[in-house]
Every structure is written in structure tokens, then in C-alpha cells.
Amino acid sequence: MSPKLYPRREDIRPEGLPHFFCPGCGCGQVLNYFLRACDELDMQPQDMTCIGGVGCAARIPIYLDTDALHGIHGRTLPWATGIKMVRPEMPVVVFAGDGDALSIGGNHFIHAARRNIDVTVIVVNNLNFAMTGGQVAPTTPLAATTMTTPYGSSEPPFDLCKMAETSGATYVSRWTTAHGMQAIRSIKTALQHTGFSVVEIISQCPTHYGRYALGTGDATKSVEWIKENSIPRARAEKMDPAEAQLGFVVGEFVNEQRPVFYGSTVYEEGDK
Numbered sequence: 001m002s003p004k005l006y007p008r009r010e011d012i013r014p015e016g017l018p019h020f021f022c023p024g025c026g027c028g029q030v031l032n033y034f035l036r037a038c039d040e041l042d043m044q045p046q047d048m049t050c051i052g053g054v055g056c057a058a059r060i061p062i063y064l065d066t067d068a069l070h071g072i073h074g075r076t077l078p079w080a081t082g083i084k085m086v087r088p089e090m091p092v093v094v095f096a097g098d099g100d101a102l103s104i105g106g107n108h109f110i111h112a113a114r115r116n117i118d119v120t121v122i123v124v125n126n127l128n129f130a131m132t133g134g135q136v137a138p139t140t141p142l143a144a145t146t147m148t149t150p151y152g153s154s155e156p157p158f159d160l161c162k163m164a165e166t167s168g169a170t171y172v173s174r175w176t177t178a179h180g181m182q183a184i185r186s187i188k189t190a191l192q193h194t195g196f197s198v199v200e201i202i203s204q205c206p207t208h209y210g211r212y213a214l215g216t217g218d219a220t221k222s223v224e225w226i227k228e229n230s231i232p233r234a235r236a237e238k239m240d241p242a243e244a245q246l247g248f249v250v251g252e253f254v255n256e257q258r259p260v261f262y263g264s265t266v267y268e269e270g271d272k
């Protein structure tokens with residue numbers, strides 16, 4: 001069966017268009033991956049709540065025909081937690097950029113993972129604060145040039161997947177916009193998972209990260225750079241860890257079950 005070109009086109013709000021993303025931005029790809037995952041699982045965005053904070057990726061729920069919250073920077077997970085307290089059966093998906101998830105919302109991310117809240121978080125990591133003009137972010141690679149680090153960032157970046165794993169997330173994977181099929185497969189697994197599931201997708205920001213760090217505003221060249229610097233997990237495990245950390249290690253890192261927190265009651269897998 002040939003794949004449908006625009007699965008679930010009816011799940012895009014026409015009044016939200018034209019969308020806000022720059023030409024060649026990876027956010028549109030991630031929106032498409034999510035809808036393809038829903039299509040393959042026969043899940044309806046209308047039966048979910050999708051949440052975005054502030055940032056380019058946080059605008060993805062605005063374009064979806066779903067119940068949505070969009071607003072305060074970094075506070076998506078407290079909202080998600082509140083929804084799960086009163087509607088544990090409701091699928092809740094958070095779309096966050098790297099700044100939203102790990103800088104402004106870093107503490108919420110750690111504690112939602114620790115509690116194993118039953119929420120899926122899709123992090124679009126474009127390696128910088130994109131919406132505000134391309135400033136250095138906690139995920140910006142060491143020595144990368146950004147708007148605020150013209151001589152190169154001197155700070156080591158966060159590894160989002162390692163942080164999710166050590167904080168207690170029960171599903172963790174990382175792909176890139178050069179790994180569409182793998183990203184869709186991981187989003188499907190995350191949507192079916194009971195517990196705190198994180199899918200990080202390294203994504204191109206040709207407008208800022210591309211121009212400042214890579215010297216090109218060409219989206220294709222940014223994706224090629226991401227692809228060239230991606231390292232499959234199996235290969236990374238045989239490498240010097242310091243060397244592997246310079247690239248984007250891709251794969252599935254955690255897939256396990258443990259009790260989920262739904263407020264005052266701790267439910268076991270299958271209780272929903």
C-alpha cells in the first residue's frame with residue numbers, strides 16, 4: 001500500500017494557516033510525523049490534549065484540531081500533570097523546544113520524569129533559542145557560534161536523553177529530521193506507552209542556527225549536517241564517550257515500565 005501524502009489533513013485547523021514556521025524549518029516535519037503516527041495508530045487528535053509553551057515548536061498544537069493549551073514558557077508539564085490528575089485516561093502530548101523543555105522548564109521536566117507522569121513529550125531540539133533570534137541555549141554544542149556567542153559557546157550542552165533517563169523517564173529515544181521513519185515509529189511507541197515518554201528530535205533551524213553556527217541559511221545543508229553528525233547508538237557504544245558526545249547519538253535508550261503517578265493514587269500498568 002503506498003503511503004498517503006497528507007494523512008489526516010483534516011486534523012489541521014484551516015484557520016491556523018498560513019503557519020508561522022520559516023521555509024525549511026523542521027517543526028513542520030515533526031507536526032507531520034505526529035499526524036502520521038496518529039494515523040498509523042488510528043488515534044484521533046480530537047481525543048487528546050496537546051500542549052505547547054513558548055517557542056517555535058510550541059506552536060505545533062495551534063495548527064492541530066485538538067484540545068490545546070498554549071502559553072507560558074516552560075510550564076507545559078505542570079499543566080499536563082494537572083490534566084492527568086483529573087482525566088487519567090486522556091492522552092496528553094507536550095510539544096516543546098529545547099529551551100522550553102530544558103532551560104525555562106528544566107525543573108518541571110526532571111520532576112515529571114521522576115513521578116513518571118503518563119505524558120508524551122516531543123522535544124524539537126534545534127540547538128538554540130530560535131524564536132527570540134538565535135541565542136545560545138542549554139543544548140547548543142560546545143564551541144558553536146550563536147547570536148550571543150560570536151566567539152563560540154564555552155558551555156558544555158545538556159544531553160536531554162541522559163537527563164530524562166536519570167530523572168526516571170520510562171521511554172526515551174532520540175532521532176533527527178533526517179530519520180523520519182524512525183521518529184514516527186518512536187512517536188507511536190511513546191503514544192502507546194504508559195508513563196513519562198520522551199522523543200527528542202534534533203531539528204534544523206536554518207534561519208538562526210544554520211546561519212550563525214553552520215554559515216548557511218540553506219535548510220537542506222542543515223539537515224545534511226545533522227545527518228553527518230548522527231551516530232547510531234550501537235556504534236556510539238563502541239566509541240570513546242567524549243567523542244560520541246560530540247555528535248547526536250540516535251536510537252532508543254529506555255523502554256521500561258514502573259508505577260505511574262496520578263495524584264494521590266499510584267496506578268500499575270494496565271489500570272487505566
Ligand code: SF4
Pocket residue numbers: 020021022024025026027056126130131204205206207208209
Ligand atoms: S526561527 Fe528557526 S526554529 Fe523557528 S520557525 Fe524559523 S527556522 Fe524554525
Ligand SMILES: [Mg+2]
Pocket residue numbers: 055097098099124125126127128129130137
Ligand atoms: Mg530551540
